[in-house]
Amino acid sequence: MEPEVYRNMGLTDEEYEKIKEILGREPNYVEVGMFSVMWSEHCGYKNSRPVLKLFPTDAPWVLQGPGENAGIIDIGDGQAVVFKIESHNHPSAIEPFQGSATGVGGIVRDIFTMGARPIALLDSLRFGTLDDPRTRYIMNGVVEGISFYGNCLGLPTVAGEVYFDRSYAGNPLVNAMAVGLINQKDIRRGTASGVGNSVMVIGAKTGRDGIHGATFASEELSEDSEERRPSVQVGDPFREKLLIEASLEIIKEDLIIGMQDMGAAGLTSSSCEMASRANTGMEIDVALVPRREEGMTPYEVMLSESQERMLVVPKKGSEEKVRAICERWGLDAVTIGKVTADGIMRIKDNGELVAEVPAKALTDECPVYERERLRPAYLNELQEKDFSSLAEPKDYGAVLLELLASPNLASKEWIYRQYDYMVRTDTVAGPGGDAAILRVKGTKKGLGLTTDGNGRYCYLDPELGGAIAVAEAARNLSCTGVKPLGITNCLNFGNPEKPEVAWQFYQAVIGMSKACKALQTPVTGGNVSFYNEIKEKAVYPTPVVGMVGLIKDIEKRCSLAFQNENDVLILLGETLPEIGGSEYLEVIHHQVAGKPPQLDLEKEVAVQEMTRQAIAEGLVTAAHDCAEGGLAITLAESAIAGKLGARVNLDSSLRPDYLLFSESQSRILLAVPPAAKEKVLNMAKEKGVPVAVIGHCSGDSLEVCINGDKVFDVDVEEMEKKWRESIPALMAG
Amino acid sequence: MKFGVIVFPGSNCDQDVYHVISEVLGKPVDYLWHGDTEVSGYDCLVLPGGFSYGDYLRSGAIARFAPIMPAVIDFANSGGLVLGICNGFQILLEAGLLPGAMRRNDCLQFRCQYTNLRVENDETPFTNLFKKGQVISIPIAHGEGNYYADEDTLKELEANKQIVFRYCDPSGEVTKEANPNGSVGNIAGIINRQGNVLGMMPHPERCAEVILGGTAGRELFASIVEWWERRK
Amino acid sequence: MLLAKIYVTLKPGVLDPQGEAVGNGLKAMGYKDVTSVRVGKYLELQLDTDDKSYAEEKVDEMCRRLLANPVIEKYRYTLEEQR
């Protein structure tokens, strides 16, 4: 075969040699196509697998760790939560609406594939800055796409995050997370066991959509990416909704052994992964696959990424029942082959053999690369930056308002009001708080959900940034009274063949792993997205953490909103002079530099445990973590949410701007009724958590003094206006 | 009193309505499949929200031809209680059981938010536990809720007290700012001339329990039960 | 085989927020000559018949019953022989 051919499909000369070795002959065109998609980074994780092994993945409550379509965590009563996050960055860069929509569709399929009823979505987004019309176009399309697909499915999008930074201009990050609920006895896995069993395709017909999408996701974006547009697929949420209902009915009737969605690399990946997990083989006749277009070749059928399709292995004799259920829901269900004993994927076209490859060769024998790692040169200069000569602001009220209007801190309502976050009537706390809480009908339990990740921190120190992403996600859950249980993650990085990127990737995983261990939140799965570069420039290294947790009694939850006049404000944790990587430094002083705030995981754990305990004992009326923007923004957000002001005095020798805007970690603001104050202070002492009484809720403005001297006093209404109107105004152009 | 919740392909608030009727109200309720042709034995039919047939041509347009619809139309014409919520309202419009039509929201975006509604008519089977002029808070979630009717139809709706809810501000003022979608006259819900078929864009099933942050929706469902018992 | 091309537009007098948004978008992009924009739907139906008058009747019926909403929309169509 001409090297041109396989190189165009993304295979290297060495990889091609390895294929020849495995097969003991020259592969044909169809086979090369199958190898190229399965050995792409997207499916084969060839650049990341050894590093991902570093993640802690075990805990008694983890029912399914990485390796399946989604992770599963035990939540008691024979129930479990199923969840996973995935990127759709490149498709969204090219076609924002369809790109994000099909991203949602794909991640939802990963959930009901396991037998779970999907119950919620989250979205983690990164865009360029909103002064750029192209960025506004992308954000508009991405949000509309998520809204279109998720709303139509009847899934509430209950939380998420969005950050804006020039590094993401032209290469947005669109990570979607889906969450499902299941009775443990209904769990199904993506395996094709039982020699002689049928293999069926259900759902949409197959067209020429997205051929080589998986390979495309594993390349840098370039001018001619626009030319490769056929890679973009169109989503049909209506059909997916039918597919959900039909699949869950099929599982409830106990008709199947395993199923898997046809995502990236379509029929190729679903079939060989199912066979490989079960140590079986498969014989498939592509002529039997229902088509949408005429004249499709076996190659095209095997590689098509048409959406809303599932591969199913029914129990013996259940084919007809599966077909009947699908028909009731208006879906195709067709037997296209059977499970075989010899571990070989045998693809036929009208009976004629067109490909013959060992299933394991496509999955397990994917080459793995230990990439050379090199600490980037920019780090020393940036980390050692000296901020002592930074001019001190004159008007702190004005600085506060400017920060509140910064799109990274401003209200994200422009986004989430386009999402139906209430459908299913389980959303007890929706977007706008630290974490979303869903009730589990028929129990007293609640599920806590959040996503987090700060690319700027990771750019300045990937290990620390990775650890902070996990710690902050957990902190967000703890502030609502929810105990964190596990994470899924999406690792968005540049080209891993560059030693600097490989280093960032490795460091971030190390940092995340440490935090996961300390916080007892194992990794149950995730997704890697490399090659997030445009014109050779990588986006900020951006690991995104999706976390789930449990609250045993949902009535004991807590929100960030100030509730009552005279509630005492207590700050847990210590404020250090840490403005490196802060929003304040960027917005007011136009610098992205310094070291991110340090993270002491032991302290982090203590602060979070103490917060959850105080909430569980009913001592707390509001809790909110200190994150981007620092303590001043935390106070402002709680005041805005509760439409109630506060009088605050901070005793400290720090410079006022450091004190107010430093993003020191492991800090949580609590509001407690006066009667509970002593109890909370004692609890802090017992746990060794640094604690300070800093004021009380009162009035309709936020007044902050330092050592008794007033530094600002701003109306809550005025803060709210700035905060709420910022993104809508920017989006209006 | 027995309720039936109609399930169209793409309905997605069917389970939510079912939950409120069975768990919150404690009343008997069944799902009715769009492919069925019978609705006898039911006292109130609910057409729930969602995206029937993906809402692909116009919302509600294809669902209106579902096999069950002739039975629903007969049921309505003979005085049976019918409640259409969101997509259900759109289907009732397309089916001609209620006058007018829906357009895309004037902001051209989907909107999910709590809205204030002024109760304009408290003498219907669906609103008898409210008071005329009362302001209640019920969430919306739709992309096509921009109600339209021509002048003559509007006059008729007015004259017959068929306008049941209008979007308003917290004090009950019907203002442009309080209108989330551009509906004429801030109309959020209307009833047919006979007073047995209500269509509304807001979702009462989403605010029927304290834990979800509101209970106005429970009152609406309770009104139906109240009216039914009184009638007997 | 016949091909029906169907145009569904909003009745005059019915506000067209989408058209307005597109119009404003175009003006903002510098196309000052655009004085008004209306957005409608365009459908292509393939019909397995060669009988034009039968097809005409059917297409008109489909438009009235499903494809257009007479409260706010009007329609027109053409029929072409399909090669």
Next chain:
Amino acid sequence: MLLAKIYVTLKPGVLDPQGEAVGNGLKAMGYKDVTSVRVGKYLELQLDTDDKSYAEEKVDEMCRRLLANPVIEKYRYTLEEQR
């Protein structure tokens, strides 16, 4: 004054969920002759110019830049004198 009529349709091969839903709907209503449906957009632009070749250039540009999504759609248009 010129009137531009613009037709935006999905490229062949691109999935058209709308068209499929409408097609299935029509079949369920008994229109068995309908073999395929594709749904697109139809726009009418009024242009405050009488210069046809200038208008042509502008309309084409607007289509490319805003009105059609070149990733999945194609367009065509006609220009008419407006009475």
